[in-house]
Amino acid sequence: MTTSAPVLPKLIGERVKRREDPRLVRGLGTYVDDLKVTGMRHVAFKRSDIAHGTIRKIDTSAAEKMDGVEAVFTGADIAKILAPMPIGTPFPSPPHYAVAADTVRYAGEPVALVVAADRYVAKDAADAIVVTYDPLPVVVDPEAAMEGKPGVIHKDFPNNLAVALVPSGTGVAPDFSKIDNTAVDKAFAEAEVKISQRMVNHRLVPNAMEPRGVLAHWEPGKETMTIWSSTQNPHILKTMIAAMNGLGQHQVRAIAPEVGGGFGAKINIYAEEYVCSVVSKKLGIPVKWIEDRTEAFVATTHGRDIIGYVDIAARKDGKVLGLKMRLIADIGAYNMLLTAAVPTLTMLMANGTYDIPAIRTTLTEVFTNKTPTDAYRGAGRPEATYFVERAMDMLARELNMDPAELRRKNFIKPNQFPYQTQMGAVYDSGDYEKTLDVALKAANWKGLIAERDKARKEGRLVGLGLAFYVEVCGLGPSSSLPTGGWEHGQVTIERDGRITATTGASPHGQGNETTFAQMLADQFSVPFEHVTILHGDTGIVKQGIGTFGSRSQAVAGTALHLAGAKVKKKMAQFAAAMLEASEDDIVFENGTIGVKGAPAKAKPFAAIAGYAYVPVPLPQGMEPGLSDEAFFEPANNTYPFGCHISMLEIDRETGEPTLVKLIAVDDAGNLINPLIVEGQIHGGLAQGIGQAMIEEAVYNDEGQLMTGSFMDYAMPRATDFPRFEMASTVTPTPVNPFGAKGVGEAGTLGSTPCIVSAAVDALSPFGVKHIDMMLRPEKLWKIINGGGRS
Amino acid sequence: MIPVAFDYQRATSVDDAIAKLTASGGKAIAGGHSLVPLMKLRLSEPGTLVDISKIPGLSGVKEAGGKIEIGATTTHAEIAGSKLLRDKCPILAEAAAEIGDPQVRNRGTIGGSLAHADPASDLPAVAIALDADIQIKGRSGARTVKAAAFFRGFYDVDLAAGELIVAVHVTPVRSAAYAKLHQRASHYAIVGAAVALDVKGGVIQSARVGLTGATTHAIRLAGVEKALAGKKADGVAAAVASAAGEAGDLNADLHASADYRKAMIPVFVKRAVERALARG
Numbered sequence A: 001m002t003t004s005a006p007v008l009p010k011l012i013g014e015r016v017k018r019r020e021d022p023r024l025v026r027g028l029g030t031y032v033d034d035l036k037v038t039g040m041r042h043v044a045f046k047r048s049d050i051a052h053g054t055i056r057k058i059d060t061s062a063a064e065k066m067d068g069v070e071a072v073f074t075g076a077d078i079a080k081i082l083a084p085m086p087i088g089t090p091f092p093s094p095p096h097y098a099v100a101a102d103t104v105r106y107a108g109e110p111v112a113l114v115v116a117a118d119r120y121v122a123k124d125a126a127d128a129i130v131v132t133y134d135p136l137p138v139v140v141d142p143e144a145a146m147e148g149k150p151g152v153i154h155k156d157f158p159n160n161l162a163v164a165l166v167p168s169g170t171g172v173a174p175d176f177s178k179i180d181n182t183a184v185d186k187a188f189a190e191a192e193v194k195i196s197q198r199m200v201n202h203r204l205v206p207n208a209m210e211p212r213g214v215l216a217h218w219e220p221g222k223e224t225m226t227i228w229s230s231t232q233n234p235h236i237l238k239t240m241i242a243a244m245n246g247l248g249q250h251q252v253r254a255i256a257p258e259v260g261g262g263f264g265a266k267i268n269i270y271a272e273e274y275v276c277s278v279v280s281k282k283l284g285i286p287v288k289w290i291e292d293r294t295e296a297f298v299a300t301t302h303g304r305d306i307i308g309y310v311d312i313a314a315r316k317d318g319k320v321l322g323l324k325m326r327l328i329a330d331i332g333a334y335n336m337l338l339t340a341a342v343p344t345l346t347m348l349m350a351n352g353t354y355d356i357p358a359i360r361t362t363l364t365e366v367f368t369n370k371t372p373t374d375a376y377r378g379a380g381r382p383e384a385t386y387f388v389e390r391a392m393d394m395l396a397r398e399l400n401m402d403p404a405e406l407r408r409k410n411f412i413k414p415n416q417f418p419y420q421t422q423m424g425a426v427y428d429s430g431d432y433e434k435t436l437d438v439a440l441k442a443a444n445w446k447g448l449i450a451e452r453d454k455a456r457k458e459g460r461l462v463g464l465g466l467a468f469y470v471e472v473c474g475l476g477p478s479s480s481l482p483t484g485g486w487e488h489g490q491v492t493i494e495r496d497g498r499i500t501a502t503t504g505a506s507p508h509g510q511g512n513e514t515t516f517a518q519m520l521a522d523q524f525s526v527p528f529e530h531v532t533i534l535h536g537d538t539g540i541v542k543q544g545i546g547t548f549g550s551r552s553q554a555v556a557g558t559a560l561h562l563a564g565a566k567v568k569k570k571m572a573q574f575a576a577a578m579l580e581a582s583e584d585d586i587v588f589e590n591g592t593i594g595v596k597g598a599p600a601k602a603k604p605f606a607a608i609a610g611y612a613y614v615p616v617p618l619p620q621g622m623e624p625g626l627s628d629e630a631f632f633e634p635a636n637n638t639y640p641f642g643c644h645i646s647m648l649e650i651d652r653e654t655g656e657p658t659l660v661k662l663i664a665v666d667d668a669g670n671l672i673n674p675l676i677v678e679g680q681i682h683g684g685l686a687q688g689i690g691q692a693m694i695e696e697a698v699y700n701d702e703g704q705l706m707t708g709s710f711m712d713y714a715m716p717r718a719t720d721f722p723r724f725e726m727a728s729t730v731t732p733t734p735v736n737p738f739g740a741k742g743v744g745e746a747g748t749l750g751s752t753p754c755i756v757s758a759a760v761d762a763l764s765p766f767g768v769k770h771i772d773m774m775l776r777p778e779k780l781w782k783i784i785n786g787g788g789r790s
Numbered sequence B: 001m002i003p004v005a006f007d008y009q010r011a012t013s014v015d016d017a018i019a020k021l022t023a024s025g026g027k028a029i030a031g032g033h034s035l036v037p038l039m040k041l042r043l044s045e046p047g048t049l050v051d052i053s054k055i056p057g058l059s060g061v062k063e064a065g066g067k068i069e070i071g072a073t074t075t076h077a078e079i080a081g082s083k084l085l086r087d088k089c090p091i092l093a094e095a096a097a098e099i100g101d102p103q104v105r106n107r108g109t110i111g112g113s114l115a116h117a118d119p120a121s122d123l124p125a126v127a128i129a130l131d132a133d134i135q136i137k138g139r140s141g142a143r144t145v146k147a148a149a150f151f152r153g154f155y156d157v158d159l160a161a162g163e164l165i166v167a168v169h170v171t172p173v174r175s176a177a178y179a180k181l182h183q184r185a186s187h188y189a190i191v192g193a194a195v196a197l198d199v200k201g202g203v204i205q206s207a208r209v210g211l212t213g214a215t216t217h218a219i220r221l222a223g224v225e226k227a228l229a230g231k232k233a234d235g236v237a238a239a240v241a242s243a244a245g246e247a248g249d250l251n252a253d254l255h256a257s258a259d260y261r262k263a264m265i266p267v268f269v270k271r272a273v274e275r276a277l278a279r280g
Ligand SMILES: Cc1cc2nc3c(=O)[nH]c(=O)nc-3n(C[C@H](O)[C@H](O)[C@H](O)COP(=O)(O)OP(=O)(O)OC[C@H]3O[C@@H](n4cnc5c(N)ncnc54)[C@H](O)[C@@H]3O)c2cc1C
Pocket: B027, B028, B029, B030, B031, B032, B033, B034, B035, B036, B037, B052, B072, B073, B076, B098, B099, B100, B101, B104, B107, B108, B109, B110, B111, B112, B113, B114, B115, B116, B118, B120, B121, B122, B123, B159, B163, B164, B165, B166, B186, B187, B188, B189
């Protein structure tokens, strides 16, 4: 009896289960808080409990006397060993001390810290620090803030303007040297229908399951700093920690161990990271800080919070002629790493999926006495989608047109790609109409309309919403990122034929240990289990940028593939020498390396690997070993898109909305692992639906976060959702060899406007045209009862 | 999220718990799902915790002499899952099943819920509607308090230092129901109405109505009870119309204004009555 070896399946495109999950769901992951270093001490921060004031006095004497307390630092002490924190955008920025030196500008800002033997003592001592403030006027409303009311937060930023009115779009020269309003004015002058609406894309708390944490270890003997942090980008952390400690980058190693979610809020390099590093260096001992949930609500950056004044001009037949968008971003008290850049992505994506002849956007960013904002899943693009799609929906309603048909009429057509937008983006590829048709069919749009109309006749409040989105992903060319926009990968064939690869992406939920292993297993035709993906440690991963902007597959995946190709070529050369064949005839197949047309000659993959490391004889002109690396710089971003449809029912008596249906059709180009893609979309949908329906960061007039715990800030749960109905279309990108676009953020884009549009549709019998998120039952109840219309 | 230091003692019996509470001046802990969050925010700083959750015989649902007894440390999940309650007194199982989320229901207890008396908690309203007897034990012996008298004010109940709730006794009622407007973050009640009816031939003979979430503490709506007597299904809406007025000063918070609560009280009382009527 003969047995043939099992044939290895092709893995790209397969629903391979995440190899990360078995360890994570069994509690076997190692997070920052699981780490202990000998001699380690614990840090706790004293934080401001007021939103704005000058520090008159800090009394640390009681804290210093407590048993187990090793050191107490005030803002003034830290300012001596740490310069104000840098930002990563080219905008002017006020000094931002990691620990407030003389003024506090948001509730939760650090004012002092304690280093102690354990976390409990540290917290007790931090509580024993007494700070006396002279309160200053608290700036909460961004539109009042723009007029300097009721006060000014940073003295060199009059009227609290962090970024003062930046125009963009049709007629605006890239360097602002010329602003020509002719086209925009003409569009609005010729329009038969015009719609104006103020919309708020409100503030959210990112709430990763794992709060942040840092362990900094300065080793005086070696003069090296190792910093473990719950971060999305250890290489950026390494760069910044080196710079702020006056060290060379060769002296710093940054490690992101298991990271329990980031959602953009762990891109920023935070005060606590800098402070732990300088304190460790100053005291010569390792120090650890773990954020608790109460801190996480105020000390980790928030997301969104952009007001949009949107005007849309169209002909009666639905052709959109012009769009104006005046954006006001409430960025909170300080500029963080990417804060100022996030709303610029809202401007960049103002075209949506439409061929609009004239667009003008302006952006103003405003300081308020709130937690600073920064990236949050989607970062600027969901805001753009929300404003554009809500405006399109209002236009459809005004024209009494099917919202799908209005979109169809205005789509950028497949033959227009690559498409240069009015906003300066070049959309790589798209076939929007195809995706719309798939979505309408998947949802049974006509059937849904009939269902809604029937429900309406019964007196029920049922509404439908449809939204289309395009986002900018796969960031990106180096011109668009201060860090550089490439990614790095290294592939090593071990002596035993197993493959170890490193990636500069730093996955924290994206599943790249699985998807990248799928790619490499296919590339070398070896079993999936033989490939390991290492990441998140600058001591192991030579270079990298990190995970954000839905870039891992498009950029880091490609870098690994290119590194793999280099190694594969060298391995083929070793095989050619060993098998006495021509390199061109070498085939990698099913765990073996052989010669085309001579299957009997094939050797196990491991045998060739072994030969490469003990090369007797060493083929002429070759070095031993099998390891190589590649950097990949994409020529452009990618622009995935999709269509989301929802059905919502509102309880007439209570105003409570229930999401009845959600259909998501996404086009992220070619998919490496549809299972993981669906998981990413599910997560994004949860956050988009959460924003539309139940999540909102609410501040009171004193600048206190009223939704500062999960008792008041609603995190969406499985029971808040219907079963998602999903489908996909595939429009590959020409930007990378996989044709993959990126999908990490997509779910947040389409879901939010389509749900709000469904709510407006449901309440249209009451004459409502727009409702600001979140869909608070009381708000809807008021509309039903004749109030609160807009 | 880091509490101050405290001692922990585990009680082996109710008497042991009372002795330990008296000696230490500490606080009882059952499920810990109201107490521990307060401790983590340092809003409660007990020096000693006396754990009553493992006291033998203090938890469980049993029937005796036409009454149902629910031990103080019976968890919400046990109440929600009790076949006895689902058959004979479904309102309790139904209300417990709507508390918080699975983690909360697996830890939180009926005794803790009644003793803590959060203005938005569910079970106080149900206890009032069922005219429950709350059994209490302390140093000076045992006593029983009617639910409607037990809840006195904002986090204020008829329980002296060192006293424990040991059980809740109810006379089972099938035609009783609980209807609740959920606060979407915590799932506490914005407004919760519990109604127990005596129905004959589709006519309400008598009613008992408990309301939670709307005021400083769970209250009985005696006026609505009176208005419901003698009504059939078609008379319910009119009978409950005065419910909000009877409740008096209403809570207002981030999640709901007083006006909204005012409008929601009759809605949820009506829903509870209708559901109770449907149970026959
Ligand atoms: C996220 C979250 C959501 C929640 N949602 C809801 C909800 O939707 N509806 C709702 O009703 N509740 C809700 N709760 C509260 C929950 O039901 C608690 O379990 C309950 O309020 C207290 O019960 P416990 O056993 O946990 O009490 P503990 O926290 O252990 O104790 C609470 C207080 O009662 C005292 N105590 C406990 N047992 C006794 C006793 N036998 N005799 C005397 N005193 C006693 C303690 O000393 C303490 O002061 C929620 C809680 C959380 C954390």
